Amino acid sequence: MAGHEIHYTLPLPVFDRAVKLLVVVAPYYKDIADDLVAGACAVAHDAGADVDVIEVPGALEIPSAIAMAGRMTDYDGFVALGCVIRGETTHYDTVCNDSSRGLMMLGLQGACVGNGILTVENREQAVVRADPAGQNKGGAAAAAALHLVALSRKWARQTKGMGFRPASASDQT
Template sequence: MAGQSHYTLPRPEFDRAVKLLIVVAPYYRDIADGMLEGARAEIEACGGTHETVEVPGALEVPTAIGIADRQSNFDGYVALGCVIRGETTHYDTVCNDSSRALQLLGLQGLCIGNGILTVENHEQAAVRSDPADQNKGGGAAAAALHLIALARKWGGQRKGVGFRPASDEYRIAGQTKGPSTA
């Protein structure tokens, strides 16, 4: 609604720099560019660094984030894109599946700001993507930054919880044994 104000959390502060990956689907380039501008400004305002990769569409954004998490060292992720309602139900599939996949990644411990716009028309997207207006790209980056701050507060991610790496030696009933030669 026009004129309605929203509360915004204070920008988090970090004792060591954060590194984020921005994954953007530039299907609507003008919308993506505005969102990128807002996201980059928000990350830089916290003293963070960022890299940006492009993927074909909103459905590929969560997959790229999953790959990056397994194969790189980012503290968090910013998902950017825009889905505009069309004449078919494809809109519903893309909106629901991209959002659900991002949420599942988040529940696994990834710090993700979801900035995939789901709108009725290009005009709505333009207002939401404009860094001088609703700045949803900046908002997605802020969400990721706040989650990173929480993860650091609570000790960071714990990959492999409950599992110990194999070692050359192991203990059986108080005895140290060497590697098996069987």
């Protein structure tokens, strides 16, 4: 069982200037969402990040909200939080796959997104994973976003040396 395995966790990155994170949460299962948010905010604050939290109706709306925020605001990173519990229909598969795919597409476009949308078989699994004193998947999602922000800032200072360079005065004589 996965509960008995030991997993390595990267230490939180250190930043030379403040990080702004937006936590986007779907509070369909409010108690679980609250635990996810508490874990995410605690980890973000441990790294010195400023955090704003917004709620959206469901997990399918999380990627859309992050995409809008990415276009319209100045957040450095995003944390996606919610919970999808398997039900009696295939709607579970649609919500899990499409929300995950949406977040992955945002990441491939350069957004720094930590995915903390739980996809579980039952409520008990969700409670264990959301608990900030337990598996703390909200905190893990915040840490993932912070690590991506750190990489983004590191690589933003680098240039590939491609393209045209402006003409200097000596080139024009």
